[in-house]
Structures are given as structure tokens and as C-alpha cells.
Amino acid sequence: MVTARRAFGALLFGAFAFAAQAQAQARFITVASTTSTEQSGLFGYVLPLFEKHSGINVRVVALGTGQALDLARRGDADVVFVHAKGAEERFLAEGHGVKRYPVMYNDFVLIGPKSDPAGIAGGRDVVLALKKIQANQSPFVSRGDKSGTHMAELDLWKAAAIDLDQAKGPWYRDTGQGMGPALNTAASMNAYLLADRGTWLAFRNRGDLAILVEGDKRLYNQYGVMLVNPDKHPTVKKDLGQAFIDWLISPDGQKAIADYRIGGERLFIPNAGQAGA
Amino acid sequence: MPMPAPASILPLRLTDVVFEVGSRRIIDGISLRFDAGPRTVVLGPNGAGKSVLLRLCHGLLGPTAGRIAWNAIEPASGPRRQAMVFQRPVLLRRSALGNVTYALKLAGVPSAVREASAMEALRKVGLDVLAGHAARVLSGGEQQRLALARVWALRPEVLFLDEPTASLDPGATHEIERVIAALHAAGTKIVMVTHNLGQAHRMADEILFLHQGRLVERAPADRFLKRPASPEAARFLEGELPW
Amino acid sequence: MNTVAEAAGQAFGLVAAADPKLVDIVLLSLRVSLSAVLVGSLVGLPLGAAIAVNEFRGRRTLIVILNGLMGLPSVVVGLVVYLLLSRAGPLGAWGILFTPTAMVIAQSILIAPTLAALSRQVVADAWQEYREQLRSLGESKLGAVPTLLWDLRFSLVTIVLAGFGRAASEVGAVMIVGGNIDGVTRVMTTSIALETSKGDLPLALGLGFILLFIVLTLNAGAYLVKEMAQRRYG
Secondary structure, eight states, rough: HHHHHHOOOHHHHHHHHHHHHHOOOHHHOEEEEEEEHTTTTTHHHHHHHHHHHOEEEEEEEEEEEHHHHHHHHOOOOOOOESSSSSHHHHHHHTEEEEEEEEEEEEEEEEEETTTTTTTTOOOOHHHHHHHHHHHHHHEEEESSOOOOHHHHHHHHHHHHHHOHHHHHTEEEOOOOHHHHHHHHHHHHTEEEEEEEEEHHHHHHOOOTTEEEEEOGGGGEEEEEEEEEOOOTTSSOOOOHHHHHHHHSSSSHHHHHHHOOETTEEOOEETTOOOOTT | OOOOOOOOOOOOOEEEHHHHHHHEEEEEEEEEESSSSSSSEEEEOOOSSSSHHHHHTHHHHSSSSEEESSSSOOOOOOSSEEEESSSSSSOOOOBBBHHHHHHHHHHHHOOHHHHHHHHHHHHTTGGGGTTBBBBBSOOOOHHHEEEEEEHHOOOOSSEESSSSSHHHHHHHHHHHHHHHHHHHTOOOEEEEOSOOOOHHHHHHHHEEEETTTEEEEEEEHHHHSSSSSSSHHHHHHOOOOOO | HHHHHHHHHHHHHHHHHHHHHHHHHHHHHHHHHHHHHHHHHHHHHHHHHHHHHHOOOHHHHHHHHHHHHTTOOOHHHHHHHHHHSTTTSTTTTGGTTTTTTHHHHHHHHHHHHHHHHHHHHHHHHHHHHHHHHHTTOEEEEEEEEHHHHHTTTHHHHHHHHHHHHHHEEEEEEEHHHHOOOOTOOOOOOHHHHHHHTOOOHHHHHHHHHHHHHHHHHHHHHHHHHHHHHHHHHH
């Protein structure tokens, strides 16, 4: 009986010590970002460089853009790092952010089955390609999750003058998933979809899919970073958060972003100084 | 234990006690009085209400009507002044010693003396050799002896026993009867239900005969067993009433 | 089936190399789920036993609710705990969102009903046997709870293992309240989810094999200990 009681006490002590240790490390920030930056491996490469430089541990919660901004609206993040300028500016207008800094851009690519039933391969006009897909009623997978990619996709349908509510049919698969799961779904049903180049390059389960349309200027995807407003959310770590932002747009940070490659190919192009980005 | 000698809980008085379950009346107006001294054995055919009567007296059941009153109220803390042994004892998944010390702990016996008292009780029933054994793997007779050791350690004034040897072989039965006799010799009032007429012969000083929930006859044992006064008792002893 | 073979290969490779990231993830998974089992048991087992031995109005309703809560979806628990711990929520001041502590809380809430419902059943069944004797010895209903829990410890081991299984295998709750943060709140199940969404199915499946192996080993160990002790104590 004595040994049982002792073991039990040790367990309890261990549980509390373990919880306490989690609180001990205070020099960290919580960054709400998107699945594309996480899953492309960018953060895995860039963040250790920042941590070495500043001693600040960056904890990334990777969600869709809409979810990331919502997280920040509740004050659960110190910094947001997403890619939907319209949504970001609305965020600022609501008073949740301090200032938006452009950081980098990458591009979207239109993925589809190599068999290409809609006949869009090799084109450089994404709007035309979408029109062909809809006309052909070829299966198309949408993220449907308020992410930056999803919002970009919706903008492109609008540019193609296609009213999705009217045109929706069994060909349009609204999955409500992140980029990776959506790619999995598209691969298994040989469908078209819009993806960011970074996630695509890092994606392993390609099945029969390939890049069919790229390079259209309308496919450019700008990333911006914002400090969550400490006036509205007093618990925000504003000094540490600002240090991260400053580093991202500094020559060191921009170089780190430019240096990240997959198979020799650069994923994100730094453009912090670019006006109007 | 230095405590002022408490008043005895005997005599126990039952007044017009009735016990019903739903519409079935199991005890149909029993009045009697238990005094210290004689070993009381309760006899009767199946369904006469013997086990229920014991449980009413012990306090496991409450009467539907009537009164059951001990002479003194048991103190809130401290050992129970009356105990019960069932046909099949329920033992904890501990050693034999552990089962007895558990009972002592419930009785408020300080931990310093618990083990010694428990060992003494086990010795009295001849189980001290098996003190460290798991209680649940003991034989039926050993388990019942352990139940009695549990009782012995508490030295109750009254001990109710509900067919304590019905599941045991003759050898074990003899052992149990020996312990019960020793308990009686040490001052505990014995009230026992049995189906075994031979056991009644051996152990009873007086007999309570129950039939259909009523106390039909109460007499000293040898008179009852030789010449019962009531016709129901006579038929019972002849074996004409169903056991 | 190629994927399965590749997955098995990946699993062996990772384990053989004792990949430090994997080790961290496994240790964190164990710490979170075992802590949740501890907390859940401290709350759930006595609660179940207490319901079993006491009679009170609304008891049957409570039992039905408790049994129903065994089917609590993990993602719902995660959502509720997130709303509680969010800075915008009532317990935001604690600041424990996206930490292992939050994950332990969520998993404890998830498995406590199961532990309570099952212990209630086990104790209720045994109570029929113990009830008269314990009352006869002077045990109170309150005191009967620890006595019964200890006496039924072998059955309870199985129940606790069931709770651990549920905690170790769930992903919905820890994903939401933990955030799957690399190096901080990433556990086996969220890693598997992440690798699946990155399309690395062999790696995801390999991690799944490792998780399964760990859970089975723990179960086997607990079972053996239980069997040995049961033989000794009946």
C-alpha cells in the first residue's frame, strides 16, 4: 500500500511539474498563419534563423486565412501572417491590427489531371481556363474554407463572370478543407483545383495531377504580416511581436525567405519594400 | 480501551413488527424480547421470515410497522455492539489479516493496536498461519472462520448468524460451531438461524419457531425438540412442512 | 498495399534512428494522455462509484446522461475548451491556450464521462454483493467508495486502459486547443493528420503504426501486471 501511495504522489507531482514547465518559457510569440506557409516548409527553414538571431521562440498555429484572422480577433495570437489583402485590410479597419507590412509573394497554380478533359494545359490565362472547366463541367475541387486560396479562387470566378451560385453543380466540389486535404481529394478524383505553388511543391500524393496553367499575373499571391492591436488585446506581446515583423522585412529576413527552395526551386519571393503590395 | 463502560444494548425489544414487500407480508406482527444469556436458535420452514427477522433486528432492514428498540443507542463512533455473519461471507480482496484490520479500522480502533488485535482474533479461530493469504482464495470453511475472526476482534454484545454453516462440509461446520461456542463463552449473545436440526440440538439453549411470518412458539431447546407445543412445530419437526 | 509496405519501412526507419523529433512527439503524446488519464480517473472513478452506491432523485437520468457522454465527439470538446480558454473567453486570463496543459484539460474532460460511466456499472454490479456485509460492518456510503474502488481495482484497470486508449487516439480536441504547434503541442495524432494533409501518406501511416505499437505495448503491460496481481489476490 505504501509503494502504491508513493507512486501515486510521484505521478501527481510529475503532472504538476510538467504543467509548470510549460509556463516557464515566456519568451515566445504566437503567430497565426496559414497552412501554405507551414506545409510548404517555409517556417521550418526560416524560423530557426529568427530564433537564433533574437532568442524568441515562434509558435505557429497554422489554419486557413479566415480562421487565422478570427483567432487574432479573439486575441489568441500576437501576430498574423496571411495572404488575403482584402481580408487583412478589413481586419485593420476593425481595429484589430496595428499596421500591415507586405512580406513576400508566391503564386497560385491551376492543377489538374494529366488527361486534361477541359483542354487547358499550357495556357497562361487562368480566367479562360476556369471558363473552359465550367463549360465542360469537369470536376473542380474548392477549398471552401475562407482561406486566402479560397478567396483568391472566388475572385477568379468573378473575373470569369461566372456566378457560382447559379453555375454550381456536381462538378464543383466544395470540400471545406485545407490545401493538403483538398489536394488529396483532387488527386483521388482526378479533379482540377487552384493551389499555391509552395504547398504543391511539397505535396507528395500527386496521383495523376500536374500543373496545367501558371504565370498569369492574376495568380500572384501576396503575403502580409500584422501585429495584433495591443490596445484592443492587452495580452499581446507587442515588443516581441514587432521584433518578428521587423526581422521579416529586414534584409536578413528577406534573404532567408528568398533562400528557401524545394528541389532548387524558389517558393516565395520577398517584396517587403514594394509599394502597393 | 479506557472508556466508561457503556450501558448494554440488550434487551432488544420488538413490538408488533410488520415487514412487507409490495403486497407480500413477510413478518406478520412479531413481538418478542431478546435478553443476554441463552443461545437463541430460530427455526422454521422456508419463507417463514427467519432471515428477514434477523436483518430487521440487525438493522439492515426497517420495519413497515411496529418498533424495534435496543436498550441503549449505539454510539456514533466506535465498534458496533452487534454484528452479523451471513451464510456466505463477503471478504475484501486483501489478505486475511487485512480483512480483520479493515473491520477494526471501521470500528475506530487506533492503527497502533489494529494489527495485534487482528492477529489475536485470527489465532482464536485458528487462521493465524494464513494471515498473509489472500482472503478470497481461502476455502469456504476458512472464509467463514475469517468472518468470525472479524467478529471476534470487535467483541460485540450480540451476534446474529444467518445459516452460517449451510454451505460447509461437516468438518468445517464443526469448526464454526466451536468458534461460536467460544464467542458465547466470552460473553456474546448468540442468535442463529439454522436449517440443521442436529445443529439446533447442539447449539441452542432456546428455540424461536417461526411460521408464515409469526412467532408460533418459543421454548427451551430440549423441551421444544422433544415435545413441541404447537401443531405447526410438530409437523415441522416430523419433516412434513417444506424446508 | 505498396503504401503499407512503405509505411512499415518508414516506421522502422524512424524508430531505429531514434529520430529526436519523433521521440519528442511520442513523449509529449504520452505525457498528455497519461496526465489526462490521471486527472480523468481522479474525477471519474469516484464519481461513478458514488452514483452506484447512493440513491437520489434524478439518479437514472444522470446515469443515462453519463452513458451518453461517452460518445462525446472529441472535436466538440476541443471547441468548447477553446472557447473557454481563448483570450476572449472566461478563462482567457489563465493564458494556457495552445499549451500541453490545455490539451490535458480537454482530454480529461473527454474521457472522464467514460471512466465514470464504466466504473459506475462495475461498482453497481459489485455493490449487490458487498452491500449488506459492508453496512453490517458499519461502513458508511461515503466510506464505501474508496473501499470498493480498491477492491475492484482489477476491473478498474481495464476501464482506465479504455480511457487511455480514447485519449491517445483522439485528434479533434488536441488539434483545436493545442494548435499542433511544432515542438510545443504536436503529438502523434496531430502529426499523422498533418502528414496526411501534406500528402505524405506512407509517413502518416508509419506514424500510425508506431502509435498503435505504443498503445498496444502499454495495454499488454498493464494486462500482465493485472493478471499477476489477480492471481495473488483473487
